Amino acid sequence: MDLKQIEYFVRVAELGSFTRASVVLDIAQPALSRQVRLLEVELRQNLLVRNGRGAIPTEAGKLLLEHGRGILHQVERAREELGRVRGALAGRVAIGLPPTMAKVLTVPLTRAFRVQMPDAALAISEGLTVAMRESLTTGLLDIALLYNTPASPGIEITPLLEEDLFLVQRRPMGQSDAEADAQAQEPVALEELTRFALVIPTRPNSIRMLVESELAALGLRPQISLEIDGVAAILDLVADGAGSAVLPMNAVTTSGKPEVFGTRPIGQAGEPRLRSKLSMAVSSQRPATLTQQAMAELIRSTLQTIYKAP
Secondary structure, eight states: OOOHHHHHHHHHHHHOOOOHHHHHHHHHHHHHHHHHHHHHHHHTTOEEEEEETEEEOOOHHHHHHHHHHHHHHHHHHHHHHHHOOOOOOOOEEEEEHHHHHHHHHHHHHHHHHHHHHHEEEEEEEOOHHHHHHHHHHHSSSEEEEEEEOOOTTOOOOOEEEEEEEEEEEEETTTTOOHHHHHHSSBOOOGGGGGSSEEEEEEOOHHHHHHHHHHTTTTTTEEEEEEOOOOOOHHHHHHTTTSSEEEHHHHHHTSSOGGGGGEEEBBSOTTTTOEEEEEEEEOOOOOOOHHHHHHHHHHHHHHHHHHHHHH
16 A cells, blocks of 8 residues: 555545545645545555545545554654654644734744754644634644633643733823723723623634623623624724723733733632633544654743743
């Protein structure tokens, strides 16, 4: 069996579509179909049931899918072990970061990666939780940092940290720094959020879902002014007076113009704050390579350094 053919079959079986697999693998669909068919001819087994909705593994296909994943993983491990003979980890790691975390983590993580794994390749992409979960399942991502995500079949979740969420508003004209600092110490009760017109992402954004679920527990609903997907666009609209936002502090501090905004913690003193939970997610269907394991540890240590820094 040809390794490329096995890889092609695994991707088609996982994605359930020759069309989607051809995009992921960057190969023309006719060539992909031909290679998978050659594999079926060699094995004298139909591996996929092809229909108008896609491609579904047969019983033989399910068996080869299980073995194929293991074969591809062992090949990657072999490449890594050979790289270690040269004294360094090798291979490629693809990670996904939510936009607010990407602004904080990308530079220090990349810097540390270059020092610790100079022979490896790193790919970083930004995305929303739902899209990144799918990318983990299909193999486009090896590791993803996700907010407020539950465990589910095929995905392993490791909690990393919790971030307080803040009510972000346009700072009034003429407000002094002392006044702004004093206002920042005044928490907003969760139920008071309903008084503010919010500029907030569309469902199923993790912060949107968290705000709605917490208010629903009190029998309340948020007042939505605008639905915008994109932290930068949300902050631009808040600065323009379109409404208020609910975001972590790093979204404001990395915006390039933090002096434009006023922030207030959400949750009264002595009560639990409104917090967003960040977790590391990996696919449970693909054992992590040594390079991926090292990358996961590097993410943890880099986050600890960032959030413990004064």
